[in-house]
Amino acid sequence: MNKVLPTLLIFLFSFFSFSQNDFIGTWYLDYIVKDGITFPNYFNDNQVFEITFTNTENGVFEDYLNFSMGHGCNASNGIYAINSNEITVDISATTLADCLTRPHAQYEAFFLDEFLYHQVSSVYTYSISGDANDQILTMVNPVDGNLLVYKKEQPTTLLISTWWLHQIDIPGNPIIDIPTTDFPNITFTNTVSSLPFIPEADGAGECESFFANYNVTFNGANNISTSEFVQTLAGCATESYEGIYFEILGNNTSNFFEFEIINNGSTLILTDLLGAKLIFGDTTLSLDKYNANNFKISITQNPVNNQLFLEIDDSIISEQINYTIYSIDGKRIKYSILNKNTITVSEMEPGIYFISFTNNNKVLNTLKFIKK
Numbered sequence: 001m002n003k004v005l006p007t008l009l010i011f012l013f014s015f016f017s018f019s020q021n022d023f024i025g026t027w028y029l030d031y032i033v034k035d036g037i038t039f040p041n042y043f044n045d046n047q048v049f050e051i052t053f054t055n056t057e058n059g060v061f062e063d064y065l066n067f068s069m070g071h072g073c074n075a076s077n078g079i080y081a082i083n084s085n086e087i088t089v090d091i092s093a094t095t096l097a098d099c100l101t102r103p104h105a106q107y108e109a110f111f112l113d114e115f116l117y118h119q120v121s122s123v124y125t126y127s128i129s130g131d132a133n134d135q136i137l138t139m140v141n142p143v144d145g146n147l148l149v150y151k152k153e154q155p156t157t158l159l160i161s162t163w164w165l166h167q168i169d170i171p172g173n174p175i176i177d178i179p180t181t182d183f184p185n186i187t188f189t190n191t192v193s194s195l196p197f198i199p200e201a202d203g204a205g206e207c208e209s210f211f212a213n214y215n216v217t218f219n220g221a222n223n224i225s226t227s228e229f230v231q232t233l234a235g236c237a238t239e240s241y242e243g244i245y246f247e248i249l250g251n252n253t254s255n256f257f258e259f260e261i262i263n264n265g266s267t268l269i270l271t272d273l274l275g276a277k278l279i280f281g282d283t284t285l286s287l288d289k290y291n292a293n294n295f296k297i298s299i300t301q302n303p304v305n306n307q308l309f310l311e312i313d314d315s316i317i318s319e320q321i322n323y324t325i326y327s328i329d330g331k332r333i334k335y336s337i338l339n340k341n342t343i344t345v346s347e348m349e350p351g352i353y354f355i356s357f358t359n360n361n362k363v364l365n366t367l368k369f370i371k372k
Contacts (some may be wrong), residue, residue: 022128023053023082027137027150029071032114034146039218042159042261043104046190047072049111051150053080064090071115072108073099082126087139090121101198102190103159103216110218114146124148157265159216162187163280168244171275176241180285182206183362184245188214193228201226204363205242208232209326209356211368212249224270225256232354233330236361248276296365297357303370306346308355312338319359326354345371
């Protein structure tokens with residue numbers, strides 16, 4: 001009997017077992033590389049983009065094991081098989097929730113288009129590098145070289161957040177540094193407007209507030225476009241940067257931005273079609289350590305009838321907070337001091353309004369509501 005053959009079989013079995021054991025467990029999507037462009041996963045705000053490989057045999061398809069995964073709005077399960085350098089994956093079932101045009105839904109569609117590039121069973125070459133929690137799983141599409149890169153640790157960088165404006169950089173002009181006493185910002189939300197069914201963003205400059213719709217796309221870059229930009233018109237700004245900031249966000253001819261999040265998730269850069277950059281941080285510049293979480297205010301019923309009901313902390317009322325209600329075109333409708341958690345709006349015409357909360361002319365929060 002040839003003694004080489006059993007030895008070779010033992011070696012191959014050991015190699016297969018080692019590869020399989022490396023796969024077992026949960027991996028978190030870190031980024032996708034498509035056509036040489038990297039698209040990081042900034043979209044774990046809804047459902048985590050992860051895949052869990054098990055060592056449970058499928059029971060129907062011989063040599064296949066089971067896996068499950070979450071991706072944006074939905075979850076799937078399926079089967080996989082591996083050999084020394086290839087993995088075959090096949091989704092058996094998936095949920096079909098419609099998350100409209102929310103960013104995680106857009107990234108989900110982008111991801112699934114790559115994950116299921118063969119539509120039924122997709123075959124990848126793979127490699128696993130690193131040790132323990134630093135392990136990286138790279139799955140390579142052999143057809144076009146695109147990559148799915150997973151890690152053992154979940155990415156924590158999120159686009160959906162409040163970002164505080166630090167600088168404005170316009171080509172050919174000096175960089176504009178935001179005063180440390182101001183709190184200009186933008187908040188990307190998962191709230192989808194009734195029309196045109198795309199997500200909403202809101203924010204503030206020096207003292208004016210704004211609302212807009214935005215959309216995230218992945219066509220050749222990580223992109224955000226804004227539309228339906230509306231600002232309040234109180235005329236309270238004393239600094240020129242507010243007008244520049246709003247013009248960049250609201251200019252319909254150039255407000256299509258490439259975006260990147262750098263510095264371990266602490267810096268967001270939006271670059272418009274003219275090369276102007278809005279540079280944001282995940283904290284304010286204020287030396288007073290202003291914390292937006294201290295001023296959380298929400299509307300408990302929306303649409304509203306005669307009374308606008310607010311959910312607020314009693315400590316907020318003692319802070320001498322003012323509120324201003326604006327119409328959809330930014331005109332001031334009502335102004336007063338916030339001294340209780342209800343505001344009478346019975347005299348207002350039906351429509352869409354903004355309510356902005358300020359302290360010493362600094363915007364603390366802005367909300368949208370519908371008056372019946």
